[in-house]
Every structure is written in C-alpha cells, then in structure tokens.
Amino acid sequence: MSTLHGIGLLLLAVIAGAVVPFQSAINFNLGRGLxxxxxxxxxxxxxxxxVLSPIMLAMRLPLPSVAFITKAPLWMWAGGAFGVVFIxxxxxxxxxxxxxxxxALALAGQVVASLVLDHFGWFGLVERQITLPRLAGAVLLIGGVVLIQFGAMPAKSLAAAG
Incomplete structure (x- = not known):
C-alpha cells in the first residue's frame, strides 16, 4: 500500500467518525419533531x-447468494441491531x-470493545494482542474522555460531583 493510499484511508476513517456527531444531533432534532x-x-x-439503494443499482452489484443468506450464522445479521442501539x-x-x-464516551466504548475484538480475533478479525502501548493508548483516550465530559461542567457541578 502506498503512503498516499494509506493517508487516504486514514482520512476516510476520520470522515466516517466526523459524520457521527452530525447524524446524532440531526436525529435528536428529528426525534423531537416526530x-x-x-x-x-x-x-x-x-x-x-x-440513499443506498440507487447507489447499489448504479454500481450494478450482483445479488447476494441465497445459499449464503440461508446458511450464515445469526451473529452476522446483528450489525443492524447494533446500529439501532447506537442510533x-x-x-x-x-x-x-x-x-x-x-x-467521547461512545468512542471510549468503541476503543475498549475494539481492543477485546482484536485480542481474541472475534468475528473473523485478525488477532492483535493487547500490548502495553495499546493499553496505554486506551487509558490515555479514556482520560481524555473524562476531561471532555467533566471539564465542561460548571464549577458548582464539579464540587457536587467530588
């Protein structure tokens, strides 16, 4: 993989994360209205x-195999349920x-769950052991979560929390 290609993938991952708070804020207002x-x-x-259907039609994606659909383990269909939970x-x-x-809290949950998924190689992922540097990164991230969540609280709320 070229460096430019790798940077492009990293930027796409950042964009994927950046749209989530917009989606959440928009859906909150939609929920109030509905x-x-x-x-x-x-x-x-x-x-x-x-939105997705015309894109798939334009790409002329072949239909999935009925054999796969009927034999796939149930856990493979859980992604939609997890999407419902998140939204x-x-x-x-x-x-x-x-x-x-x-x-920040959702990201902390994602990082912790991702470390576990990688460590055990669940759901077909390549095993990536939890190492001290990876664990330290997660702890630093969670420390950042605490600062983001409680750093914005008014002084009175901080005194009451402590």
Whole structure:
C-alpha cells in the first residue's frame, strides 16, 4: 500500500467518525419533531435504504447468494441491531451529555470493545494482542474522555460531583 493510499484511508476513517456527531444531533432534532427517539431511529434507517439503494443499482452489484443468506450464522445479521442501539441511544443521550460528551464516551466504548475484538480475533478479525502501548493508548483516550465530559461542567457541578 502506498503512503498516499494509506493517508487516504486514514482520512476516510476520520470522515466516517466526523459524520457521527452530525447524524446524532440531526436525529435528536428529528426525534423531537416526530415525537419519540425511536421514530427518528426508524426514519434514519429508512433514509439509509433510500440513499443506498440507487447507489447499489448504479454500481450494478450482483445479488447476494441465497445459499449464503440461508446458511450464515445469526451473529452476522446483528450489525443492524447494533446500529439501532447506537442510533437510539445517541438520540436519547446526546441532549443530556452534549455532543462532545456523548461522542467521547461512545468512542471510549468503541476503543475498549475494539481492543477485546482484536485480542481474541472475534468475528473473523485478525488477532492483535493487547500490548502495553495499546493499553496505554486506551487509558490515555479514556482520560481524555473524562476531561471532555467533566471539564465542561460548571464549577458548582464539579464540587457536587467530588
């Protein structure tokens, strides 16, 4: 992989992360307008289908194998359920924690879960052991989460929390 290609992949990963707080804030407002956060979750997923379908048609993607669909283990279909959990919790928690607080805590959860997934090589991932430097990075990230979440609290709230 060339350096330029690698940088492009890194930038795409940053963009993928950058759109999440926008999605969460927009869905929060949609949930308020629709009357409940779960309506916003459903609307978000329906819009995903409407946006993705023409792209897939334009790319002329072949239909998936029926044999695979019928034989795939149930865990392979859990991604959609996890998406529902994330979107629903984002819509409900974002107004309480703020965009930066929610995203920092969500990122901390993602890093911890990712370390475990990598360590055990679950779901077909390549095993990547939890090393001291990787663990230190996670601890530093979680320290940053604490600073982001509690650093924005008014002084009275900090005194009450301590």
């Amino acid at each position: 009357g409940h956060p779960l309506w916003a979750t459903l609307a978000s997923l329906l819009v995903s289908i409407v 629903s919790l984002a819509v409900m928690l974002l107004p309480r924690l703020g965009a930066s607080g929610f995203m």
